[in-house]
Structures are given as structure tokens and as C-alpha cells.
Amino acid sequence: MLIEGQVVIHERLGDEDQRLRKLVLKGPIAQTAKAGQFVAIQVQDFSISSFDPLLRRPISLAGISSERDEITLLYRIQGRGTEILARAKCGDKLSVMGPLGKGFSLPDEGELWLVTGGIGIFPLYPLAQSALAQGLTVRLFWGGENQSFLESAGLSSWQGLGIPIHLSTLDGSLGQKGLVTVQLKELLEKHAISGGKIRVATCGPKKMMQAVTDLCLDYKVPVEVSLEERMGCAVGACLGCVVTLTDEAGTLIHKKVCQDGPVFQGEEVVWDESC
Amino acid sequence: MLIEGQVVIHERLGDEDQRLRKLVLKGPIAQTAKAGQFVAIQVQDFSISSFDPLLRRPISLAGISSERDEITLLYRIQGRGTEILARAKCGDKLSVMGPLGKGFSLPDEGELWLVTGGIGIFPLYPLAQSALAQGLTVRLFWGGENQSFLESAGLSSWQGLGIPIHLSTLDGSLGQKGLVTVQLKELLEKHAISGGKIRVATCGPKKMMQAVTDLCLDYKVPVEVSLEERMGCAVGACLGCVVTLTDEAGTLIHKKVCQDGPVFQGEEVVWDESC
Amino acid sequence: MSPVDFTTQLAGITLRNPLLTCSGTYGFGEEYTAYCPLESLGGITLKGITPLPRLGNPVPRLAETPAGLLNAVGLENPGLDEFVKSYLPKVRMLPTAAIANISGFSLEDYVQLARALQKDSGLAALEVNISCPNVKHGGMHFGTDPQSAQEVIAAVKAETDLPVIAKLSPNVTDIVGMARAVQLGGADALSLINTLLGMQIDIHRQRPVLANTFGGLSGPAIKPVAVRMVWQVFQAVDLPIIGMGGITTWQDAVEFLLAGATVVSIGTGNFVNPQAPLEILKGINDYCAQRGFASVRDLVGLAHN
Amino acid sequence: MSPVDFTTQLAGITLRNPLLTCSGTYGFGEEYTAYCPLESLGGITLKGITPLPRLGNPVPRLAETPAGLLNAVGLENPGLDEFVKSYLPKVRMLPTAAIANISGFSLEDYVQLARALQKDSGLAALEVNISCPNVKHGGMHFGTDPQSAQEVIAAVKAETDLPVIAKLSPNVTDIVGMARAVQLGGADALSLINTLLGMQIDIHRQRPVLANTFGGLSGPAIKPVAVRMVWQVFQAVDLPIIGMGGITTWQDAVEFLLAGATVVSIGTGNFVNPQAPLEILKGINDYCAQRGFASVRDLVGLAHN
Ligand SMILES: Cc1cc2nc3c(=O)[nH]c(=O)nc-3n(C[C@H](O)[C@H](O)[C@H](O)COP(=O)(O)OP(=O)(O)OC[C@H]3O[C@@H](n4cnc5c(N)ncnc54)[C@H](O)[C@@H]3O)c2cc1C
Ligand SMILES: Cc1cc2nc3c(=O)[nH]c(=O)nc-3n(C[C@H](O)[C@H](O)[C@H](O)COP(=O)(O)OP(=O)(O)OC[C@H]3O[C@@H](n4cnc5c(N)ncnc54)[C@H](O)[C@@H]3O)c2cc1C
Ligand SMILES: Cc1cc2nc3c(=O)[nH]c(=O)nc-3n(C[C@H](O)[C@H](O)[C@H](O)COP(=O)(O)O)c2cc1C
Ligand SMILES: Cc1cc2nc3c(=O)[nH]c(=O)nc-3n(C[C@H](O)[C@H](O)[C@H](O)COP(=O)(O)O)c2cc1C
Ligand code: FES
């Protein structure tokens, strides 16, 4: 659907250095949304008719509250579009298309492991919420630059969920020093022995997701990955956002991040060609 | 000069129907400005890098306060650019070039008659102030759509100057019904008999200025007119804003509204070709 | 005030209204239905097809430019057979006119596509894309050489009983010459314009942004060029014109109609505002009603008077 | 960190830095001095001149478009004699290199202009505008036909001892072919690009906005087309390129350098930000310094590697 979402909250998230923002918009998108889906948002108030920047920006749903008719977007100021978006004031109306794409799927039982790096964490929170509501066990592996980043990007909210959290930072300022995949591997190893039923959902830098997928394939754990690509239409009409996958027959095919994704089965992704 | 003028006041002027705004900007432009000059203003806060709309908008100086380092712009929301401008909030910074062009000149003695229609009134207020400060007698002829317009566009400020004011409205709701030139002609006729020394300054719709110029020529009264043209550079470099004039030898020549004007001697203007 | 008449004749087909969507920006008709009901459109132009399936170019395929969009999709499409088998049955059921867009790398390609697509396919017309700038071999050739353009159109025309629309490239010195050539070839209508060839460089990576280096520029940025070409061709060539290139608002659409387009088509504008077609229809309606035009047809070419 | 070397060689002239301003957007050098000191520029290109004085087109001459500007000034200029008499003495005194821009309606016009402007005039070079799209007769012709372009450049080259820069029109099917032609004619450098031919219609008046109907499109909107042409010509033709078309920020300037321009030129960008040249120089400097480029020359064409 297309809504004129009214800005309810728009604030800095954590340290200003991290350039993160939290944007809460009022509108009926929440009613039908699920974790892993995204919106395509126009970065200027719709009452300003400017065609520069021209395109909407894809941002994941980081919070879905159907009771309050609100969605939460968490984003990093990256370039021109997000810089302009960051100037939206409470009461401004932003044109938002969504919910778009297909979200993550939840296993019927067992454990859901969330593995993420950087701001790839954002779409995972509503996923954790749904999984917990459904009685699943949830575990988080999260790697970031440093302590300031992890704290800015919402660590305390995650701690509030009461799930096991495995942190890592590049500089060792919080959690283990190094990559998130080190701890993931350790725990996959343990569980391979104990034989617990696990599914992994991952979102973050491409290299990380590729490594996570490789590990999961090694340990025969199903993994869903959330991909990014530049978008035109955001509904599957322009073929701008394709990723290369292999189908069951092993043939290379294209699927659209906006419509068929952004979540795909890890084993299908042809990493060096996609994104 | 080029300044980042900070928005000090930005408010509706009178009836919302009239779509008029008052914008006061802080910055050193006032120091060197005189009545009849204008600025070229970027309509969005300079921190938003958008090239649509691309060009600056020319707006006359409607108030010049060198003590407070402030200029006042009065404008009508006309199209896209002024609509976006109207969204600037107190504290926003707008990029402003100015003061631009050559202003009105003041006679050494005698009477200065201001003849104007619609929002052509805006640049005349600082002119009246300067003239009064210099001890000249000032008289205003002002025609507008209706009472609501005249009151919205600042009638009470003008009344505060304590000068004779001749109003006319198209619907007769205030002053005389009809065109401003009717009263002008009556008074010119009277003065032609009494022989007082008069200069006329006019700004407003082209047709009105042409009629005013014709009357002034009839009565041998010098008249300065303030012209408008679409602008590119606003400094005389692009030749976008030319008007056709006749020089002393009667040859058709072009002058630039932005640099040579916007104020020209009425008798020089070739009306059917300019603007 | 009686309602404004929107029905439009184009190359022998009757359209509900003079509003289409552009090839390559509206998929095969199913993607935008949640935002814009197809029955509100005069018709849609389908994504370009080629004889064989194509995966198109690698990503990135898109780059945003000032008021514009560069795309280098590279004609990704399921190919003729799959189109006929899997897409055409659905396309036939669409509640609006569907125009197929065909592309080729040789005269034979065009002939093969035209032969397979006849009136009984349920399509309303064939738009012949002789202008896609993204494909490295061929493509550009037909669209920039009048002689080849004429031949392609004549060949297509000989093979199909569907009305044939020639879609022209703006990347030419003489658009009127191209239009005359395809008229000689037998075109029933013209689509103006395809994208301008452009590119963008990523100054951080010091490489072209698009994997394909070059892409086609669309969107509001190119509107002045598109309006100019519609204007020139309207003056010189007696064929109905489908105007496109940057149409995003109803004012844009009216501008194209006044310039001489019988029909207008929305491409990149859909990405900006997926309800653009609806807003444009309403805007045209109000524009006509307020000025006393009984029919949208009365606007066509009016700015030439 | 040692300072970045900005000196640039172009067609035998040494420029303080690779930043010029475009013909027609910077008058004869005196208009912008309050915003941008001329000694900070590599040079300025003067408003185009013709043998006889011209009043140019009626107003409106300008129309704003999405991220672009249409102009139809129509080569208003004082004419050769008045230029030599009243402007040249001042131009000689300018604290930066001055390039004259010459336009004509016949080969003889160009010859006459070139003959009058030699090294002893104090000019740094002649830019030959074979591309102004605003003039109804001629103008367009030289700029879109390779043969004529070559002849004009050869004729100019034969008459003057100044370096000759050929300024090409983007309104052609094959920009590389045009570049090759003027190289054969003896051009010492190329200016790429002039404006794209466009127009706008006022939907209220139902008439073209510009009195001249057509105008030249400049500004950020055309940047992707300009970068593409610079890229293509850099690959195919061994002549230094002055890149222009939409440069407004330092990022734009770097984009043109990476695409293959030896020098960049700011036109419409000055209108948007009269201090654009200063900001661009600072930006290029920081870009080079941060990435360890000792000279701006190291950036030229780098994105081709
Ligand atoms: C499905 C999806 C979900 C996303 N969710 C989030 C999120 O929740 N939080 C967040 O901070 N970011 C998210 N992103 C990335 C976000 O879309 C980009 O950071 C943003 O578009 C950058 O725009 P810009 O104008 O600031 O940057 P610029 O670099 O100036 O953008 C220029 C162009 O590149 C595109 N672009 C730039 N970076 C990306 C990117 N990483 N992916 C896709 N297109 C890009 C822009 O859309 C634009 O068209 C998501 C991207 C996708 C595809
Ligand atoms: C010297 C001068 C002084 C002016 N002073 C004032 C003033 O004090 N108050 C006020 O309300 N208006 C003034 N104007 C008119 C004002 O510039 C236009 O109303 C404004 O540019 C409209 O911009 P827009 O984007 O809202 O309208 P649009 O119509 O969308 O503008 C489109 C383009 O047309 C140009 N344009 C539109 N109308 C005019 C016009 N009348 N004159 C010149 N260019 C125009 C714009 O600059 C822009 O490039 C002045 C104009 C000039 C030339
Ligand atoms: C993503 C994308 C894909 C396109 N694919 C095709 C195509 O397959 N065939 C074709 O003839 N034109 C194609 N075009 C060109 C459009 O149909 C249209 O001519 C052009 O974009 C100008 O219109 P616009 O500015 O409204 O988008 C494509 C354009 C875009 C943006
Ligand atoms: C108002 C205006 C006048 C111009 N006059 C000339 C001219 O006299 N001679 C010429 O060769 N180019 C002329 N041009 C073209 C510019 O020099 C330049 O090639 C073009 O505008 C593209 O650069 P830009 O996008 O940076 O403006 C003119 C451009 C503008 C906007
Ligand atoms: S963005 Fe258009 S298909 Fe995905």
C-alpha cells in the first residue's frame, strides 16, 4: 500500500558519530507487515515537489506495532537521500510504500539463531519478537565495529528480550574480539554434537552473510539471508534489483530482491554474482 | 555578497488566501543595500543538496535594517520555488546573493510619488522610508484586487508612515473602484497646474507600469520603473534577463534586469518587447 | 459540466484513455495492481522480449542521477516461447490493452517475434524497440540508422496483423529523419522517446557505477528533450505519437499532449509515485473540465497553434 | 603532506589549475568577481562572439526544468569589432587565462573571427562553438555533420596562431565520429559538451515557454550524458578534453576528470552557487590529498583502468 506516514518520533539513535536515526511513522502498514519486509520511502515531505533525489529509499521494518498503527525504521545516514530524510520533523508526512518483499520464515519448533553484523541487526528485532511470541528459542550473534556502535544500535533493547547474546567487536571493546562467525562456528560445532534443531537468519555485510551461509551448509543448518540491491520500482516491475541464484536444477537464474526477497535461502545464492 | 542567511522570522502575511509571506533573514546584506535592489535566494536550506528546483529566486528587498543586520523579504507563493521556500523554519539557513541590481534613485527635492499595483508595493516601502528620511514628500497610489489584499499586503504599515495614500481596488471594497492610474491622472493634472516638482517610481504589473509611464510622459514627470524577467545568474553574466530599451539615439538596445536594473527610466523602455 | 471524453484512437485501437505505462517499467502488468488498478489505464506496454531468454546485465543496473535514473537492465526477459506459454495467457486476461515490446539483434529476430504475435494473441499492438542502448551488439544500430530502421519496421509490418508502433531512440542527430524512415517502413504509430545514453562514475571506487558502464537515462531530467522531439516530429510527420520521457505529474502529461502526443506513457514516474497514473488522469480531467475541453483529444498539438 | 599540484597543460597553454568557466555563463569575466576571484580560476571562457553584433532572441530566454536550465539567449554579443575595441583591452588585464568563444553562420564568419584573434591579442586560446543550437540558420549544421566540422576547424586553424579548441554538440548520433573529424581538422583540444536541444511548454498559456521555442538544456540533468561522451571520446581520440555539462559540486568535477577530462568547466553551476569554483577546487584538493595523488593530472581518465 501507499501511505502518507506521519512522523511521530524522529530521533538520534545513540552516539552522533554513528549517524543512526530512529523514525517512527503512523500509518496502516503495520497491519499486514512481517519481519524482514521493508518499505520504500520518499525522503522529502510529499508536499515538497522535488525530483532530486528522485527515487525512494528501501528501509527495513525495524519495528511493527499493529496496535498503534506504527512502524519503526532505523537507519544510518549514508548519503544524500538519508541525509535529507534525517531532516524530517515530527508532523511531516512522508510517502511510504509497503510492506514490500517477503519476510523471514519462522521454523515450527527448535531454535532460531540470528547472525548479524553492523546495522544488519535492524530487521531482526521484530523477527526475534515473533519467534519468541511463538515459543521458539532465540539466540543472537552480533558483530560490530566497537562498543559504541553496538550500544547505539540498540543493544539494550536486545538485552531486554532475555535471550542469549554473543557479541563481537572488531576492536574487542565489547564481547569477543573479531568476527561474529567465530562464535557462530563454536556453537554450531557444539550443537552438531547435541543434535538440536536450528535455523539461522542472517542480515548484514555480504561477506559476513556468505561466511555464515558456508558455515551453515557445512553443519547442514538451514539459513535465510537478507540481501540488498539498488532499487527502482521496489515491486518487481523494473528488474533493477536482481540477484543471481541457482535453481534446483543448478541453472543460474535471477530473482528480484524487492519482490522475491529480500530474504532468500542461503544455499541458493551465487555470492560472487549477487549484490 | 553570498551569505547563509538565518531565518529569524517567517510568517504568514495577512489572509491565508493571499498566499503572502514575510521572511526576515539575518546577515550582512543590509549593510550595503538600498531600496529597489533584490536578492537571489536558494529556496531550500543549503544543507539539503537538491538540484530541483535548480535556480535561485529573485525577491526584492522589502525591508533593510543595517542596525540589526536584517533584511525583510515579502513574497507571494507563486509556484514550486516559493512553495518550498515557504517551508523554511526559524533557524534554517538559506543561501542568499545580494544586494543585487541598482535601486531606485531619490530626487534631491520635491515629491516622490509611488505608484503600484498588487505586490509591486513590496520594494517601495524602504524607498518611502529613505525618501522621508531625506525630507522628501512622499505620496502613495496603490491598486489591488480588494480590501483583503491591501490589508494583507501591509496597508497598516504604510498608514503608519503618515503619508497621503490613494487606494483603489478592482471590486471597490476599499478606496476607489478601478485602476490606480485614474487617481494618478487626476493628481498629475492638478500638479501640472500648480507646477510642483515630482518624480514617480512605479513597480507592479507590466500593463500598469506602461500606463503609468505613458501618463508621466504626458505630464513630463520623470518616472522610474522596476522590471521583472526570468533570471539565471542574477549578476549580468548570462544575458538571460534582458529588456529592450531605446538609447539616446533611438536605437534598440538590450539591458540586463539583474545588473543594469531592475529599475530603469520609464521613457527608455520598449514596452511591447520587454518582460 | 459534461464529463471529459477520454477515449483515444491509436493506430486503429481504441484506448479507454490516453495513458499507458512504459515498457520495462511495469513488468508484465501484475506488479503495480495494488497501487494502480489496471482498468484505470488506457493500456500497458509490456517488458521488452527477445527471441531467446536473456539474463541481462550484471548488477548494479541502476544509478540515480539529478532528477533522473540510469538503467542498464540489458533486456532481461523470459524469451519468446516462455512469454507465449507462461505470460501471454495472463496478459490476455488483463483488464486493459496490452502492447508487447519486441527487441532484437538482427532483422530475423524481429521477424521471428512479429510472426509469433498476431491479433489472436490478445495483444493490442506491437511496439518495436529499435532503440535499447544497453545491449552491446546490435540494438543501437537499428535505432540510429534510418535505412535499417525502415527495414526492421517493414519486416515486422509484413509479418504481423497487429498495429506496429516504432519506438525511437533520442540518441540521434535527426529524430525527424528517423520518424520519416519508420513511416516509410509502414509504422502505424511512434513511441518517443527511449532513454538517452549516459553513465555515472563512482568517485570512491573510481569505476563506472553501472556494471555495464553505460545506461539509459530516464525520468524528469530528460523531459525537455522528449518534449522537443515530440514537438518536432508532430510538425513533420503524420503519425500518432505516444509521448514519454520523464512524465511524473499531470502537468507533464498535459505538456506532452500539447506538444503533439496523442497518448502519453508513464515510466520512471511510476517508481517515484506508484499512483502517478491515477493522479495524472485526474489532473488531465480537471484541466480539460476547467478550460471547457470536451475531449482530451482537443489538447493534442494545441501548443503549435 | 606536500601540496597537490594543480598546474595543467592544455593544448600548449599552462593553466594554474584545471578549472574553467563555460562560455555564456560567465560574461566577459567581470560579473562574478565579488563571488569568486578570477585568480583562483584556471581560466575563463568568454561569451560567444560573432562577426556582427547580435541582439539575440526575445525573452523569455530561460526556463527552469528538473535539475536543468533551458536557455535560448541566441548568441547576443557585441560583435567582433566592439569586442576587440571595448572588451579585449579589459580581458587582457584579467588575472587568469581567457579563452574566446567564436560562433558563425558560415565558414567565412569563422575565418573572419579567427583572423582577428591571434596570440598577440592576449587571449589564451580560441574555442570554436560549432554547436550552439539556438540560432535558426546555420549553427546546428557545422556541429552535427563531421565533414563541415572538420572544414570549420581546419579553416580556423589556418587563420590563427592561437590553440584551437573545438566545442562539440551532444545532439549527434556519434560523438566519437565528430571528435575524430575535428581532430582531422587540426583541433588542439575538445570541449564536451554544449547543451542538449530541448523545450518546455507553458500549460496555462498553451505555448512554448521560450520565445524561441527551443533552447539548450544545461545543468545537473545532463551530466550523465556529458560524462558518457567524455568517456567515449577519451577512449577513442587522443586529444585533451575540457569536460562540462552539469558540474556543480567537486564530486561532479572529479567524476569528469576520472572519465577522461583534462580540464573541467563550470557553467550553470555558477548560477546555483556563485562560489562553486572555489568549493570545487578545495574539494579536488582534499580528494587528491586524502588519496595520495600528487597531481590532479593523475586523476585524468583513471576510471578507465
Ligand atoms: C531491502 C533493503 C533494506 C534496507 N534496510 C535498511 C535499513 O533498515 N537501515 C538502513 O540504514 N539502511 C537500509 N538499507 C540501505 C539503504 O537503502 C541505503 O543506505 C540508502 O538507500 C542510501 O541512500 P542515500 O541516498 O543516503 O545514499 P546514496 O549512496 O547517496 O544513494 C544513492 C543510490 O544508491 C542506492 N543505495 C545506496 N546504498 C544502498 C544499499 N546499501 N542498498 C541498496 N541501495 C543503495 C540508493 O537507494 C540510491 O538510489 C536497505 C536496503 C535494502 C535494499
Ligand atoms: C527583480 C525581481 C524582484 C522580485 N521581487 C519579488 C518580491 O519581492 N516578492 C515576490 O513575491 N516576488 C518577487 N519577484 C517574483 C518572483 O521572483 C517569482 O514570483 C518567483 O521567482 C516565482 O518562483 P516559483 O518557483 O514560486 O514559481 P514558478 O513559476 O514555478 O517559477 C518557475 C521559474 O520562473 C521564474 N519566474 C516565475 N515568475 C517570475 C517572475 N515574476 N519574475 C521572474 N522570474 C519568474 C522563476 O524564478 C523560476 O525560474 C521578483 C522578480 C524579480 C525578477
Ligand atoms: C528500468 C527500465 C527498463 C526499460 N526497459 C525497456 C524495454 O525493455 N524496452 C523499451 O523499449 N524501453 C525500455 N525502457 C525505456 C522506457 O520504456 C521509456 O522509453 C524511458 O524510460 C523514458 O520514459 P520515462 O522517463 O518515463 O521512464 C526502460 C526504462 C527503464 C527505466
Ligand atoms: C545561458 C547560457 C549561455 C550559453 N552561451 C554559450 C555560448 O555563447 N557559446 C557556447 O559555446 N556555449 C554556450 N553555452 C553552453 C555552455 O558553455 C556549456 O557548454 C553548457 O551550458 C553545459 O555546461 P553546464 O551544464 O555546466 O552549463 C551557454 C550556456 C548557457 C546556460
Ligand atoms: S526494484 Fe524494480 S524489480 Fe526490484
Ligand code: FES
Ligand atoms: S540573470 Fe544573468 S544576466 Fe541577468
